[in-house]
Amino acid sequence: MDVVSPELINLLPDEIMDTEAIIAEEVPVSAAQPCDVAPVPMETDAPVTTVTAQNPQLCATLTPSPLRSGLPSQLTLVVSSASSSPSSTLAFKPMFATSTATSTRTTASLAGASVPAGGGLQKLSPGSFAISAANHQIILNKVAEATKTSGMGVSASTAQVIKQDGQKLLVTTIGKSGQPIMLQLPQKSVLGQASGDGKSPAPQYKVVTIGGRTELKPVMGSPGSPLPVSALQAQQLKTLQKAQVSSAAPIKYIITKTVSKGLTSQTTVSPVIAGRVLNSPVMSTKTISISESLNTSLHKKIAISPLKSPSKLTVVSVASQTPNATQKTMGVPVNMALGQQILTVHQPAAVSPSKGVSNQSAAQSLKPVQTVTMGGFKTIIPLATQPNVQQIQGSRFTYVRLVTSTTANPTTLQAGGPTTSTMQTAKPMVVNAGTVRMSVPIAPAQTMKQMVPKSITTTTQVMTNAQTQQRLIMPATSLPQIQPNFTNLPPGTVLAPAPGTGNVGYAVVPAQYVTQLQQSSLVTMASSSGFHTPTGVQAQARLPVNGLVTATDSSTRPRKPCNCTKSQCLKLYCDCFANGEFCNNCNCNNCFNNLEHETERLKAIKTCLDRNPGAFKPKIGKGKQGESDRRHSKGCNCKRSGCLKNYCECYEAKIMCSSICKCVGCKNFEESPERKTLMHLADAAEVRVQQQTAAKTKLSSQISDLLTRTTPISTSGGGRLPYTFVTKEVVEATCECLLDQARQTELSGQPQALAERLILEEFGHCLMRIISSAGKAKSDCINC
Template sequence: MDTSGGNLDSLDDTEPLPELSFEDFLEPTSEKSSQHMEIEALDSEEDNIGGEDLADPANDSLNTPQFKKNVVHILEDKRLNSSGLTVLKSHAIKMVTAGGTPPAKAQVTDVKILNKLKPIPSSTLKIGSTTIATKSTPGSITKTLGNLTQIRTKDGQVIFVQKSVPGTQSSTAVTGSPSGGIRRLVAPSGIQKAVLSKGVTMASTGLVKAAVPAKASTSVPGSAITLKGIQPLAGGTAKASTSSTTATTSPSLAQPNKIQVVRTADGKIIKINQAGPSLLVNAKQGTGTTVTPGGSAATSVKLSPSTGNVVLNKPVGQVVVRTETPVKTATGSVASASATPGKMLVQSGGKQILVSNKNIIKLSPNASATSSTTHTTGGQTPSTSSGLHAIQLPGKGGIQYVRVLNNNKSAAGTSATASIPKTVQTQKITVVRPPAATGVPATSTTTSAAAASPAAASKANLAMGNTNKIVMRSMGGSIVPLPSVQTLVSKRALGAISNASKPASAASSSATPSASQELPRKHRLTDLNVQLKQSASVSSEASDSSDAGPEAKKPRYVITMQQGSQKAASQPVQKLINRTANVQRVVSSSTSPSSNSTKKIYNYVQPTGSNGAKYMICNSGVPQSSTSAMRRGYTGYVENKTRRPPPISPQQHRFKQMGPQQQSKHQQLQAQAKQRIRQQQLPTEQSTPIKVEPKLPTLPPGVKANVPAKPLFEVLKPPATAAAAGAVDPLGGMTSRRKHCNCSRSQCLKLYCDCFANGEFCQDCTCKDCFNNLDYEVERERAIRSCLDRNPSAFKPKITAPNSGDMRLHNKGCNCKRSGCLKNYCECYEAKIPCSSICKCVGCRNMEDRPDVDMDSLDGLMGVEGQKKDKAKNKQLNENRANIYFTDDVIEATIMCMISRIVMHEKQNVAVEDMEREVMEEMGESLTQIIAFAKEKQETSQIDESKPSS
């Protein structure tokens, strides 16, 4: 992304801003329900953006670099959905401007108002719900020139309204709205801009056409389209570097008092005019990577790829978004990147504006938003004031989204539902950028805090006053999931995510990093797990949160101590992991200010000895290691390629591999873990500094969750310090990433990528065009969903133990053909488990008992099926034999013998150590007898079998 940014800067920065003119209004063709959830709508929109161009044919042409015009579609009651831009057909407003033309040139703006708009009385000029001028207003309509009616607006502007007959207008404009009338607003030559509504300034000058459909039935006061909030910039006079100045100082702008210009890393510029509610969309290339304050009062905001959330705590009235033609496609594989225009989606007050290329803007009203938010303020520009504003900016490699959320009582980000805030009066603009190591931690923290905790959010809102909230995500630099998307995407993960009840304060930073740390899945961890239910409610919640299946119900949690935020943050959680003796699964609930009571499920280990408690984070629901083996379900950590090591536990093995220094560190960590466990075991949890949060990518993976207490992106944030933490961890790297991916074509958004498959962000990887990071959260979420759609268990561990005590098996089995399952190509082999009957491998030599047997010779003797059957048969036979000799009676008898020894020694006051030894000896004797019996039986049976034949 960095590379493209530079190119863009050089190319686009100098270009004058194309002026926007309203050309025509599209006749709504169909009424689509806006029942889509926000996430769905976003998905569709994303899909549209990412993939095909808008349905509008004009887009295609517009997307071409040569095309100079800006087209704006304002859709009503529609949100971009899966169907794509077809939604835009209804109630769309297309604004076409001479994109590359110098601003000095007179601009003609044609505006078409599609149906659902209230017919404008001859005496009233109204766009949307905003009345520009009325006859009733004294002196508003000054005179009539031919078919033009001169209207003086409240602001003293003079515009001419021309009634025109459909068909006389441009074909595009009139098409679809035969019944609609067209009013042409012609601004006198002396007027540089037309003020269409209070707070809305049309910078472009010249002709304004307003086609008003005659459909009275559809004309609902609230359904009217308001242009307020959309203001084409007057010009390309201002370059990216000076854009802020232009916005603030431009006399042509009626409202802009304070404009903040935010420039993304990709060179995209977002201007936020705090003076007014209007939204400025400017499709001009940007160059810089920094955001410059628009005015003295404006707060400087820097949006670098590494930047986190940025919250503009000031009333925002105007937002200017400049887009630039992506020079490079998202994938980067397309050679003709320049020909691939980016798209910008602006969602405003239930409307969405999709800008294709720098010159194409589409506004699509969000039905849901419109319905819910419109008319709440007595018809005062309801549409613009309410709803969400999402702006998707073309990036060098991706798309940027900006969402302006209404300032709701509760933080918009916290809203899990797709409901759109109905409160229109106050808006909060928050530019959220993924936090990065070098980002703006303060801002990001603020945003996250607001989203995460109601209290914080409310507080933030108070501070912000009348502001809009803008959540911006960009593919080029960073991506912040739109709230709706978050709700959408994270439903599964939310359960786990919501559980993240990290303090809004610095704790978040510390927690997040830890969350991203890898928690290597332990071998047979489930065997040792003992589920403890601390509270019935908790357990119920846990079950509730797991819609995605049993495994999905097991979110990963990272337990970190709150000790010095930085310290805790930098301290990999894995360090504390200890897999030993008794691992208890603890389901606990905690309540955070921001979220519902959260349920935490984690394992802690308590050795049988008196060494104190050890603990480990649990979570079986998500692959936790980054190795391919882990990705494939191997829960153990494969540190080296040595296969078939002595049957020591992975932990032992790893510990063994540690150097002295590492071991000491390990011990130190263990001590810390113990301490934490003790603290956690204290009855009074509130006093415990221990923080339990879901392990990072809880989300991904198919984990169904409740409403996210916090924005998904917050939860998904890769630990800022994780990367810095590097690979070394206290446990000698057992929990560190074994390897970094090297993906080149999958953008790390497919299961090919180990990182992605493990639900992790790429860190320190050598991958190319990596999208598996917070900057591309949208794409990442989409990819996750896509994977889950294909395979709901895609992110579940592939290797599990069916039952406690059972051997781990590959859930799906391998399918090796040529490796004999004796190379790491084989997932089973890589996981150090024998192939099972589930496997479809050919020539398998990865047998449990005889891995060394050369099965090649057998290949010719028996077909694949034969091998499978044989394998299954042997397995079953072994099981049967075990059942024959280890009957319940035998086992019971053995146990009774052992107990009897205990009782006997207790009476004799024998030392515990001796008692244990005696008991073990007793068991050994019993086993010996059983084996002897089995042998005898077998010999007897063989003799019996041989007798008949002879």
């Protein structure tokens, strides 16, 4: 039973906790459902996860698991294995301690009696999902909070892998936007390395988001091990895509992850527009190589946070590790599917936020794949492909509601859901069982764990009942809830489990902080466990008007640190707070603008919103025609600065004061000579700075080049001779030699051509002597 902090519950918006709509979709899973019989729900309004397998047929349903504790998660795959290994079960445990019992229960609940509880599953890693070839099921189970990873008694020796030749696992999720996600295990895929079978071909795990196009798009990031897409898969994909409803050309990502021999993996995130992979350099296709080892689990999660811009996309990837070396684990990035699904982004309509329809109702209880646009915020991050993810979109941010899979019953599920299958030939099993339990941040669980110093305590528990597994049980007591207006919450805010509250509770987490925490998490994990992660999948993708996605590292986004001393950074005095960001690397004192004080922070946000519903809305509204029409939403009230100092918000924003302003003695207007003078000065200063910077860069380059080219010719040691040997005296001596040579040739009556040649030869001799002397001097210096 999960315990929710009443204090946090009070702060939870109703929208977040609304589960009624989801409950209706909650259906048990019929494990006996044959893959070839189960139709594939294609309704885009419903979350559909389809897993198809090739040789042997491997059909599965995925219910992407929520992140980390408190994020009930369950990923279920129904496997039709030709090899029918009696006990071939594979358990992928999530990075966050997933109890063995939980996985077992999940398996039992999904597979019926075919898998005895606690017996059939082989735990390869702390719980992500399990594959049971015997009962034709693959259970991807990421249980909600796992308080303890260890103690599960999982033995690597018992772990088994699926070794069917040519086996492929295709997981396709189709959502509202018609974006299938394929999880593929091609070529004798081995989903586990725990067996230590060195001869087994490198298992590959592939997650692909396909755009609206009918053809399967290339997958990147699988060097040396291309993931073949069989005709069947292609057909399935085509079928899926034909069923897609989305007419718009969505911007999507293709994420591929290849796990090679459980040692390395690469993840590539490529923005895709209308199913087309954008190879443009500016698209910042990100490839991440992540090391994995047998005793480490790689858990990747991708979070999207729109941040302050309607079209911003924050991608967070966290690699974590199971320190318990006694467990041979195979990090199967179950969350990759989740992350990728979240990552799928629709191209928002280029509409000014001011034009948008304001919907104060904020979050809505929607079908898992339904998105909500509010406050004119046109950015859409469709979670359509995510069966258990819902989007709650605010004016400047997007919430994602993760739907917890309970006991997925394909039959019931199909009945309950609008999904339909068009992949009969692919023999897919579709499980569309999702129950919204809570809105959770897209932030990685590890990140959240890292963020929250208060570790999950015993209050967080995973439901042991198979039917209610991973559900979050909310307190029966009716608690007053704050209802933060989603349209007015700080931009980029996502909801995160409150620290110390386990699976429940929410913290308003600025999107940027997700990446901030991500960075720190990576560092922490790497340093603590020796797990080296070259880079994390984190980027902020911005969706400009032209629809192209440009990924920028959030770390590069400048932000001035605040210096608050009395406001605790919980008032709009604090720029960080006002911008919806956590304080990070600030100089503030007694800062409460962090996750450790998310309760206070939520209250402060609520207070601000009560005082001013638009408190977190940008002050500088975008005009219809660009910056020329930008103006302060409220106008300034300057009295003494003439609106020509940065005290003035208009001037600071480099915009003119408008009629809205109540300033006195304003000089910040178009024809103002003072303003023009200041502008010219500012421009000139800027030019000077740029020139200086360019000059310094050029000089540095030249010096570096010079140092490089001064490599001695005659030095045997290969060291670089100091160019300082070419002193003034040396130059003069050289010139004297050359002049002397010239005189000699002139006196001897040599032709001019020959004279020039002799002079040049003399010059060469001089250089050789200089180099030789320099080398000797250097050698002498070293010897002494």
